Amino acid sequence: MAVKKFMYVNRKAPYGTVYALESLEVVLIGAAFDQDVSLAFIGDGVYELTKGQNTEAIGQKNFSPTYAALGDYDVTKIYVEKESLEERGLTLDDLQHLIWEDEDDDWAERDSIRLVSRAELADVMAEQEIILSF
Amino acid sequence: MKISIQVNEGPYQHQSSDTAYQFTKAAIAAGHEIFRVFFYHDGVNNATKLAVPPQDDRHIPKLWSELATENNLDMVVCIAAAQRRGMMDVDEAKRQGFEDNNLIEGFRISGLGQLIEAGVESDRLVVFGA
Numbered sequence: 001m002a003v004k005k006f007m008y009v010n011r012k013a014p015y016g017t018v019y020a021l022e023s024l025e026v027v028l029i030g031a032a033f034d035q036d037v038s039l040a041f042i043g044d045g046v047y048e049l050t051k052g053q054n055t056e057a058i059g060q061k062n063f064s065p066t067y068a069a070l071g072d073y074d075v076t077k078i079y080v081e082k083e084s085l086e087e088r089g090l091t092l093d094d095l096q097h098l099i100w101e102d103e104d105d106d107w108a109e110r111d112s113i114r115l116v117s118r119a120e121l122a123d124v125m126a127e128q129e130i131i132l133s134f
Numbered sequence: 135m136k137i138s139i140q141v142n143e144g145p146y147q148h149q150s151s152d153t154a155y156q157f158t159k160a161a162i163a164a165g166h167e168i169f170r171v172f173f174y175h176d177g178v179n180n181a182t183k184l185a186v187p188p189q190d191d192r193h194i195p196k197l198w199s200e201l202a203t204e205n206n207l208d209m210v211v212c213i214a215a216a217q218r219r220g221m222m223d224v225d226e227a228k229r230q231g232f233e234d235n236n237l238i239e240g241f242r243i244s245g246l247g248q249l250i251e252a253g254v255e256s257d258r259l260v261v262f263g264a
Contacts, residue, residue, distance in 0.1 A: 004254055019264055022175055025214055029246040035254070130253040132140070134264055 006030065007038045007128040010045035014064065015055065020048045021063055023134035028066075031073035038077040038128070039070075040121060046084045049095040049113075064096070071100030071112055078112045081121050137161055138169045138252035143263035144176035145194035146187070150263030151180050155197055157260065162205055170252040171202075171209045173241070175264060178216045181209075183238035195238050202240030209241045210248045 008027050012019040027039065041049055048064070055062040070078070078098055085091060098112040116124065125131065139158055143150035158168060173180055185195050202209045211221055220236070223243045227235040237243065253259045 001251075002254055006250075006253065018175060022215060026174075026246050026249065030250045033247065033250045033254070035250065130259050131261075132249075132253075132259075133261060 004129040005036045006130045009040045009133040011043045013044040014048045019134040037075050040079045042081040042084050051096045076100040076112050079114050079116050082115050083118045135257045136167045136169050138256040138259045139171040140261045141173045141177040142175045144179035154262035168207055169256045172249045173211045174215055178211045178219055178221045181211045181241040182236050184236050199238045199240040211241050211243045213243050213245055216243055
Protein backbone atom coordinates (compact mmCIF):
# COMPACT_ATOMS: atom_id res chain seq x y z
CA MET A 1 0.00 0.00 0.00
CA ALA A 2 1.26 3.45 -0.89
CA VAL A 3 2.26 5.77 1.93
CA LYS A 4 0.52 9.13 2.06
CA LYS A 5 0.78 12.10 4.37
CA PHE A 6 -2.31 12.02 6.59
CA MET A 7 -3.19 14.85 8.94
CA TYR A 8 -5.96 14.63 11.49
CA VAL A 9 -7.15 18.10 12.46
CA ASN A 10 -8.83 18.28 15.86
CA ARG A 11 -10.94 21.38 16.34
CA LYS A 12 -13.49 20.54 19.04
CA ALA A 13 -13.49 20.45 22.85
CA PRO A 14 -13.20 16.87 24.14
CA TYR A 15 -16.65 16.30 25.57
CA GLY A 16 -19.47 18.56 24.26
CA THR A 17 -19.64 16.46 21.08
CA VAL A 18 -18.33 13.05 20.04
CA TYR A 19 -15.92 14.34 17.38
CA ALA A 20 -12.78 14.30 19.55
CA LEU A 21 -13.31 10.72 20.72
CA GLU A 22 -14.20 9.40 17.28
CA SER A 23 -11.25 11.26 15.75
CA LEU A 24 -8.94 9.46 18.16
CA GLU A 25 -10.51 6.15 17.13
CA VAL A 26 -9.65 6.84 13.48
CA VAL A 27 -6.08 7.75 14.42
CA LEU A 28 -5.60 4.52 16.40
CA ILE A 29 -7.07 2.29 13.70
CA GLY A 30 -5.28 4.23 10.98
CA ALA A 31 -1.93 3.67 12.72
CA ALA A 32 -2.06 0.03 11.60
CA PHE A 33 -1.79 1.19 7.98
CA ASP A 34 1.77 2.55 8.31
CA GLN A 35 0.97 5.93 6.84
CA ASP A 36 2.84 9.20 7.48
CA VAL A 37 0.59 10.56 10.23
CA SER A 38 0.40 14.00 11.85
CA LEU A 39 -2.13 15.39 14.27
CA ALA A 40 -3.04 19.05 14.59
CA PHE A 41 -4.88 20.62 17.50
CA ILE A 42 -6.42 24.00 16.78
CA GLY A 43 -9.24 26.11 18.20
CA ASP A 44 -11.09 24.38 21.03
CA GLY A 45 -9.29 21.21 19.95
CA VAL A 46 -6.37 22.22 22.17
CA TYR A 47 -8.56 21.38 25.18
CA GLU A 48 -8.39 17.72 24.12
CA LEU A 49 -4.77 17.57 25.27
CA THR A 50 -5.17 19.32 28.63
CA LYS A 51 -3.94 17.34 31.61
CA GLY A 52 -5.92 16.52 34.72
CA GLN A 53 -9.24 15.96 32.98
CA ASN A 54 -11.97 14.66 35.27
CA THR A 55 -15.25 13.62 33.68
CA GLU A 56 -16.88 12.09 36.73
CA ALA A 57 -19.55 14.77 37.06
CA ILE A 58 -20.73 14.44 33.45
CA GLY A 59 -20.91 10.65 33.48
CA GLN A 60 -18.68 10.20 30.47
CA LYS A 61 -15.51 8.21 30.01
CA ASN A 62 -12.31 10.21 30.36
CA PHE A 63 -10.48 9.17 27.21
CA SER A 64 -7.62 11.67 27.57
CA PRO A 65 -5.09 9.06 28.85
CA THR A 66 -5.24 7.51 25.37
CA TYR A 67 -3.32 10.46 23.89
CA ALA A 68 -0.30 9.36 25.95
CA ALA A 69 -0.35 6.03 24.09
CA LEU A 70 -0.04 7.65 20.64
CA GLY A 71 3.76 7.39 20.75
CA ASP A 72 3.46 3.61 21.02
CA TYR A 73 1.39 3.69 17.82
CA ASP A 74 4.21 5.57 16.05
CA VAL A 75 2.14 8.74 16.02
CA THR A 76 4.91 11.16 16.89
CA LYS A 77 4.05 14.43 15.15
CA ILE A 78 1.51 16.38 17.17
CA TYR A 79 1.16 20.00 16.16
CA VAL A 80 -0.44 22.40 18.63
CA GLU A 81 -1.30 25.86 17.40
CA LYS A 82 0.26 28.56 19.56
CA GLU A 83 -2.42 31.18 18.96
CA SER A 84 -5.20 28.75 19.88
CA LEU A 85 -3.53 28.09 23.22
CA GLU A 86 -2.97 31.79 23.89
CA GLU A 87 -6.52 32.76 22.96
CA ARG A 88 -7.73 30.34 25.64
CA GLY A 89 -5.26 31.43 28.31
CA LEU A 90 -3.38 28.13 28.09
CA THR A 91 0.30 27.29 27.86
CA LEU A 92 2.16 24.08 27.04
CA ASP A 93 2.31 23.40 30.80
CA ASP A 94 -1.47 22.91 30.79
CA LEU A 95 -1.15 20.06 28.28
CA GLN A 96 -0.10 16.47 28.79
CA HIS A 97 3.58 15.81 28.23
CA LEU A 98 3.37 13.50 25.22
CA ILE A 99 6.47 11.56 24.25
CA TRP A 100 7.63 8.85 21.89
CA GLU A 101 10.66 6.59 22.07
CA ASP A 102 13.22 6.88 19.29
CA GLU A 103 14.15 3.37 18.24
CA ASP A 104 17.12 4.70 16.22
CA ASP A 105 18.63 6.41 19.27
CA ASP A 106 18.53 3.76 22.02
CA TRP A 107 14.84 4.47 22.68
CA ALA A 108 15.53 8.00 23.80
CA GLU A 109 12.39 9.87 24.80
CA ARG A 110 11.35 12.63 22.43
CA ASP A 111 8.62 15.23 22.72
CA SER A 112 5.69 14.57 20.42
CA ILE A 113 4.14 18.01 20.73
CA ARG A 114 5.38 20.67 18.34
CA LEU A 115 4.21 24.16 19.21
CA VAL A 116 3.69 26.02 15.95
CA SER A 117 2.27 29.36 14.89
CA ARG A 118 -0.87 29.57 12.80
CA ALA A 119 1.24 30.46 9.75
CA GLU A 120 3.64 27.57 10.33
CA LEU A 121 0.76 25.13 10.71
CA ALA A 122 -0.69 26.37 7.43
CA ASP A 123 2.60 25.43 5.75
CA VAL A 124 2.53 21.95 7.34
CA MET A 125 -1.07 21.52 6.19
CA ALA A 126 -0.14 22.50 2.66
CA GLU A 127 2.32 19.57 2.56
CA GLN A 128 -0.35 17.00 3.44
CA GLU A 129 -2.10 14.70 0.99
CA ILE A 130 -5.09 13.74 3.13
CA ILE A 131 -6.61 16.04 5.74
CA LEU A 132 -9.34 14.64 7.97
CA SER A 133 -10.99 17.33 10.00
CA PHE A 134 -12.86 16.64 13.24
CA MET B 135 -10.33 11.28 -11.13
CA LYS B 136 -10.82 8.67 -8.42
CA ILE B 137 -12.75 10.25 -5.56
CA SER B 138 -13.83 9.08 -2.11
CA ILE B 139 -16.40 10.82 0.03
CA GLN B 140 -16.70 11.00 3.81
CA VAL B 141 -20.06 11.94 5.34
CA ASN B 142 -19.87 13.02 8.97
CA GLU B 143 -23.38 14.21 9.76
CA GLY B 144 -26.76 12.55 9.87
CA PRO B 145 -29.69 13.32 7.58
CA TYR B 146 -31.88 16.45 8.03
CA GLN B 147 -30.13 17.98 11.08
CA HIS B 148 -27.24 19.19 8.93
CA GLN B 149 -27.05 19.91 5.23
CA SER B 150 -23.78 17.97 4.96
CA SER B 151 -25.44 14.76 3.85
CA ASP B 152 -27.49 16.53 1.15
CA THR B 153 -24.39 18.34 -0.09
CA ALA B 154 -22.35 15.15 -0.11
CA TYR B 155 -25.13 13.43 -2.06
CA GLN B 156 -25.32 16.23 -4.63
CA PHE B 157 -21.54 16.28 -4.92
CA THR B 158 -21.34 12.51 -5.43
CA LYS B 159 -24.08 12.63 -8.06
CA ALA B 160 -22.38 15.51 -9.88
CA ALA B 161 -19.00 13.78 -9.75
CA ILE B 162 -20.46 10.65 -11.32
CA ALA B 163 -22.20 12.73 -13.99
CA ALA B 164 -18.89 14.42 -14.77
CA GLY B 165 -17.32 11.04 -15.41
CA HIS B 166 -15.34 10.66 -12.18
CA GLU B 167 -14.96 7.33 -10.44
CA ILE B 168 -16.31 7.10 -6.89
CA PHE B 169 -14.03 4.68 -5.05
CA ARG B 170 -16.05 4.69 -1.83
CA VAL B 171 -18.50 6.70 0.26
CA PHE B 172 -17.72 6.37 3.97
CA PHE B 173 -20.24 7.30 6.68
CA TYR B 174 -18.86 8.29 10.08
CA HIS B 175 -20.06 10.00 13.29
CA ASP B 176 -23.84 10.63 13.02
CA GLY B 177 -23.38 10.13 9.27
CA VAL B 178 -24.13 6.45 9.90
CA ASN B 179 -27.78 7.45 10.40
CA ASN B 180 -28.04 8.13 6.67
CA ALA B 181 -28.21 4.36 6.27
CA THR B 182 -31.43 3.75 8.18
CA LYS B 183 -34.28 2.04 6.38
CA LEU B 184 -36.72 3.15 9.08
CA ALA B 185 -36.87 6.87 8.19
CA VAL B 186 -40.32 8.14 7.23
CA PRO B 187 -39.95 11.81 6.28
CA PRO B 188 -43.04 13.86 5.25
CA GLN B 189 -44.13 13.13 1.68
CA ASP B 190 -43.23 16.58 0.40
CA ASP B 191 -39.67 16.28 1.72
CA ARG B 192 -36.71 14.41 0.26
CA HIS B 193 -36.01 10.92 1.58
CA ILE B 194 -32.29 11.14 2.21
CA PRO B 195 -31.51 7.48 3.05
CA LYS B 196 -33.53 6.37 0.01
CA LEU B 197 -31.73 8.88 -2.26
CA TRP B 198 -28.36 7.48 -1.17
CA SER B 199 -29.64 3.93 -1.51
CA GLU B 200 -30.86 4.54 -5.08
CA LEU B 201 -27.64 6.32 -6.04
CA ALA B 202 -25.67 3.33 -4.76
CA THR B 203 -27.67 0.70 -6.59
CA GLU B 204 -27.86 2.69 -9.84
CA ASN B 205 -24.11 3.31 -9.91
CA ASN B 206 -22.86 0.27 -8.06
CA LEU B 207 -21.29 2.46 -5.36
CA ASP B 208 -19.37 1.07 -2.39
CA MET B 209 -21.08 2.80 0.55
CA VAL B 210 -19.59 1.87 3.92
CA VAL B 211 -20.98 2.59 7.37
CA CYS B 212 -18.34 2.64 10.13
CA ILE B 213 -19.01 -0.24 12.48
CA ALA B 214 -17.72 1.47 15.64
CA ALA B 215 -19.91 4.54 15.03
CA ALA B 216 -22.82 2.32 13.93
CA GLN B 217 -22.78 0.15 17.04
CA ARG B 218 -23.01 3.21 19.31
CA ARG B 219 -25.96 4.54 17.37
CA GLY B 220 -27.92 1.34 16.82
CA MET B 221 -27.32 0.79 13.12
CA MET B 222 -27.34 -2.91 12.30
CA ASP B 223 -27.02 -5.02 9.19
CA VAL B 224 -28.43 -8.55 9.14
CA ASP B 225 -25.26 -10.26 10.35
CA GLU B 226 -24.52 -7.76 13.11
CA ALA B 227 -28.13 -7.84 14.35
CA LYS B 228 -27.94 -11.61 14.53
CA ARG B 229 -24.60 -11.49 16.30
CA GLN B 230 -25.92 -9.03 18.90
CA GLY B 231 -29.13 -11.00 19.41
CA PHE B 232 -31.53 -8.48 17.85
CA GLU B 233 -34.53 -9.62 15.84
CA ASP B 234 -34.38 -6.82 13.29
CA ASN B 235 -31.81 -4.94 11.29
CA ASN B 236 -32.21 -1.38 10.00
CA LEU B 237 -29.71 -0.94 7.17
CA ILE B 238 -31.19 0.18 3.86
CA GLU B 239 -30.08 -1.50 0.63
CA GLY B 240 -26.85 -0.22 -0.88
CA PHE B 241 -24.92 0.25 2.38
CA ARG B 242 -22.60 -2.18 4.11
CA ILE B 243 -21.03 -2.07 7.56
CA SER B 244 -17.26 -2.29 7.92
CA GLY B 245 -14.30 -0.90 9.83
CA LEU B 246 -12.44 2.40 9.91
CA GLY B 247 -9.66 0.83 7.91
CA GLN B 248 -11.95 1.30 4.91
CA LEU B 249 -11.69 5.06 5.39
CA ILE B 250 -7.89 4.99 5.54
CA GLU B 251 -7.78 2.73 2.49
CA ALA B 252 -10.11 5.12 0.65
CA GLY B 253 -7.68 7.95 1.42
CA VAL B 254 -4.71 5.98 0.18
CA GLU B 255 -6.35 4.61 -2.97
CA SER B 256 -8.18 7.75 -4.15
CA ASP B 257 -6.88 10.87 -5.82
CA ARG B 258 -9.09 12.95 -3.53
CA LEU B 259 -10.91 12.32 -0.27
CA VAL B 260 -13.65 14.91 0.13
CA VAL B 261 -15.03 15.36 3.66
CA PHE B 262 -18.53 16.69 4.35
CA GLY B 263 -19.62 17.90 7.77
CA ALA B 264 -18.12 18.11 11.27
